[in-house]
Amino acid sequence: MFGYIIRRILFALPIAIGVSIVCFSLVYLAPGDPLQTVLPPDATAETIAIVKHEYGFDRPVPVQYAIWLWHVVQGDFGRSIASRRPVTLEVFGSLANTAMLALFAVPVAFATGFAMGAIAGCYPGRILDRIVTGAAVIGVSLPNYWLGLVLVIVFAVEYMVLPASGMGKSGSAAFSLWRWSDAQFLVLPVVTLTMIPIGIIARTTRAAVAEVRSQEFVTTLRAMGLGEGAVIRHVLKNASPQVLAVMGLQFGYLMGGSILVETVFTWPGSGFLLNKAIINRDIPVLQGTILALSLVFVATNLVVDLLQATLDPRIRRA
Amino acid sequence: MDGGIASLPLLHVDGLSVDFVTREATVHAVSDATFNLKPGEVLCLLGESGSGKSVTLRALMRLLPEKRARIAGKVTLGGRDVLALQGNALRSFRGGTVAMIFQEPMTALDPVYTIGQHLMEAIRRHKGGSRAEARKRAIELLDLVKIPSPERRIDAYPHELSGGLRQRAMIALALSCGPQLLLADEPTTALDATVQIQVLVLLRRLQKELGMSTIFVTHDLGVAAEIADRVAVMYAGRIIEEGPVDDVLRAPLHPYTAGLLASTVHDQSPDQDIAAIPGSPPDLRRLPPGCSFAPRCAKALPACNDGFPHPTYPVADRMVRCWRALPL
Ligand SMILES: Nc1ncnc2c1ncn2[C@@H]1O[C@H](COP(=O)(O)OP(=O)(O)OP(=O)(O)O)[C@@H](O)[C@H]1O
Numbered sequence: 020m021f022g023y024i025i026r027r028i029l030f031a032l033p034i035a036i037g038v039s040i041v042c043f044s045l046v047y048l049a050p051g052d053p054l055q056t057v058l059p060p061d062a063t064a065e066t067i068a069i070v071k072h073e074y075g076f077d078r079p080v081p082v083q084y085a086i087w088l089w090h091v092v093q094g095d096f097g098r099s100i101a102s103r104r105p106v107t108l109e110v111f112g113s114l115a116n117t118a119m120l121a122l123f124a125v126p127v128a129f130a131t132g133f134a135m136g137a138i139a140g141c142y143p144g145r146i147l148d149r150i151v152t153g154a155a156v157i158g159v160s161l162p163n164y165w166l167g168l169v170l171v172i173v174f175a176v177e178y179m180v181l182p183a184s185g186m187g188k189s190g191s192a193a194f195s196l197w198r199w200s201d202a203q204f205l206v207l208p209v210v211t212l213t214m215i216p217i218g219i220i221a222r223t224t225r226a227a228v229a230e231v232r233s234q235e236f237v238t239t240l241r242a243m244g245l246g247e248g249a250v251i252r253h254v255l256k257n258a259s260p261q262v263l264a265v266m267g268l269q270f271g272y273l274m275g276g277s278i279l280v281e282t283v284f285t286w287p288g289s290g291f292l293l294n295k296a297i298i299n300r301d302i303p304v305l306q307g308t309i310l311a312l313s314l315v316f317v318a319t320n321l322v323v324d325l326l327q328a329t330l331d332p333r334i335r336r337a
Numbered sequence: 338m339d340g341g342i343a344s345l346p347l348l349h350v351d352g353l354s355v356d357f358v359t360r361e362a363t364v365h366a367v368s369d370a371t372f373n374l375k376p377g378e379v380l381c382l383l384g385e386s387g388s389g390k391s392v393t394l395r396a397l398m399r400l401l402p403e404k405r406a407r408i409a410g411k412v413t414l415g416g417r418d419v420l421a422l423q424g425n426a427l428r429s430f431r432g433g434t435v436a437m438i439f440q441e442p443m444t445a446l447d448p449v450y451t452i453g454q455h456l457m458e459a460i461r462r463h464k465g466g467s468r469a470e471a472r473k474r475a476i477e478l479l480d481l482v483k484i485p486s487p488e489r490r491i492d493a494y495p496h497e498l499s500g501g502l503r504q505r506a507m508i509a510l511a512l513s514c515g516p517q518l519l520l521a522d523e524p525t526t527a528l529d530a531t532v533q534i535q536v537l538v539l540l541r542r543l544q545k546e547l548g549m550s551t552i553f554v555t556h557d558l559g560v561a562a563e564i565a566d567r568v569a570v571m572y573a574g575r576i577i578e579e580g581p582v583d584d585v586l587r588a589p590l591h592p593y594t595a596g597l598l599a600s601t602v603h604d605q606s607p608d609q610d611i612a613a614i615p616g617s618p619p620d621l622r623r624l625p626p627g628c629s630f631a632p633r634c635a636k637a638l639p640a641c642n643d644g645f646p647h648p649t650y651p652v653a654d655r656m657v658r659c660w661r662a663l664p665l
Pocket residue numbers: 357364366384385386387388389390391392393402405621
């Protein structure tokens with residue numbers, strides 16, 4: 020197992036490096052000249068050359084990458100073109116805001132989705148299964164910005180029990196989970212965000228549980244005299260590596276922040292920041308955000324791999 | 338035997354039928370099976386693929402899907418009505434009174450649990466006790482089935498063992514709670530030839546030592562001759578002949594049994610043709626009204642298509658279902 024952990028970490032490193040190269044290349048992949056936004060339209064050739072030199076664009080690309088990476092490793096992503104603030108502050112501030120949504124959305128979505136899927140998978144074809152499967156399809160196919168708007172109309176506009184958008188008057192910096200006057204702003208975005216993961220996890224769990232239940236060893240367990248509860252424990256343990264893989268992806272998406280949901284609720288998270296950065300062609304912010312989110316994905320995958328290996332001994336040898 | 342209590346049957350199966358009901362059709366997997374098993378006796382179930390051997394075993398242990406399998410008849414084990422067992426009584430019966438060994442030990446064990454976890458869960462389910470006690474007993478069981486270095490192997494996962502060791506672990510699991518009746522569904526078919534013999538010898542020895550009644554499903558008449566006290570031959574869901582192994586294999590009463598014997602390569606000179614039975618078994622969804630073997634039977638009469646023959650006992654202790662039981 021120890022060897023497996025080391026190997027997985029070593030595998031994750033080249034992926035992280037690959038991700039950083041892609042992020043760096045954004046400057047060149049984005050259409051148009053990266054300097055276009057910084058320079059005044061009437062800049063002289065001389066000014067352009069100076070600015071180019073300042074940003075390091077006059078050096079060979081690999082050198083630029085090495086310098087950029089060296090700064091990134093030290094936590095320096097440069098400054099936002101739009102706000103002139105350090106990118107690190109912008110990225111981590113927004114990532115923290117999104118993480119606050121995820122902090123609630125992840126346990127709610129994972130527990131609900133897993134429970135729904137497990138029940139449906141244990142009673143395939145029964146009423147309960149049909150209800151769960153139907154609900155999962157609705158959860159997955161409802162456009163969540165639409166759902167967000169409906170929730171706002173019902174709970175914020177009609178009944179006025181919950182705020183419609185933003186983070187409240189204390190704002191992003193002073194936001195406290197322990198004050199209802201702040202925390203109430205979380206409710207509607209969290210509910211909206213959980214719908215798709217609940218649907219996807221419920222469907223995956225149902226399929227995995229139903230598949231495991233049809234395997235022969237389940238008959239052996241019954242032949243051993245085990246009761247239904249004990250059998251279900253075996254089935255869930257067998258089904259969980261598959262479910263974990265999907266949960267990892269959903270965790271990544273939730274940490275990435277939904278551009279649509281965060282925009283609907285004007286929640287200053289990473290989705291919101293990405294949206295702003297794209298509109299402003301704020302390449303340093305884009306690079307920083309995407310790199311940070313990608314690393315969250317890589318780390319999540321690593322954790323999922325290790326969890327899967329603890330649950331299923333056959334994986335450890337692969 | 339002194340003809341006393343020991344010769345009373347342990348298991349009494351009377352008119353057991355299993356139908357699988359689906360929306361499109363009803364599969365008559367087992368029809369009207371009747372047989373007895375005395376304590377310590379080994380019965381071999383013989384028959385072609387699809388003749389209902391596995392379904393019979395599963396019915397005895399109530400392992401068939403409750404909703405789809407319609408079971409009729411009477412099964413009594415040690416005086417208890419097996420088909421009426423419910424809830425906790427049924428769960429104690431499974432594993433505690435009857436245990437099963439499956440054909441494929443790779444798929445029959447939970448891949449994410451160790452051998453020891455399987456054994457300990459079964460032991461604690463039936464006998465209670467602490468984890469430490471259960472573990473000690475599990476090691477004893479692995480030792481009993483001759484798994485080398487059981488203290489180490491107990492923590493192995495099924496995929497870490499060879500096929501032979503896996504099947505031994507499966508046997509240990511079946512024996513863990515001291516069953517009175519052991520059901521073995523082709524326990525050696527999935528193994529290599531040499532390993533087959535070792536596992537067979539082990540099973541035979543344990544069966545004798547522990548005095549368990551055993552029903553053993555096999556395709557192999559040689560195996561049956563080796564280990565059985567009695568054999569029952571199944572065809573299309575029916576037991577068509579039953580009796581002491583030596584008598585049945587030496588002088589079969591049913592043409593199908595005779596055909597089975599003739600189609601095994603044993604004791605035949607190479608230049609002799611292997612007499613296979615022509616044709617194939619009937620569709621279990623649409624059984625013919627008469628004897629289901631009649632369409633393939635060289636000795637069939639017109640009367641054979643009229644109704645399924647009742648059991649007859651041409652010789653004491655032997656049963657056959659044939660209008661034209663072969664003369665002895
Ligand atoms: N759960 C089920 N639902 C429907 N039909 C079934 C089910 N289980 C078994 N059958 C049918 O019952 C018949 C008898 O099957 P069974 O497994 O008992 O045969 P078998 O004698 O054990 O054959 P083999 O030697 O191949 O193991 C087969 O035709 C099979 O298709």
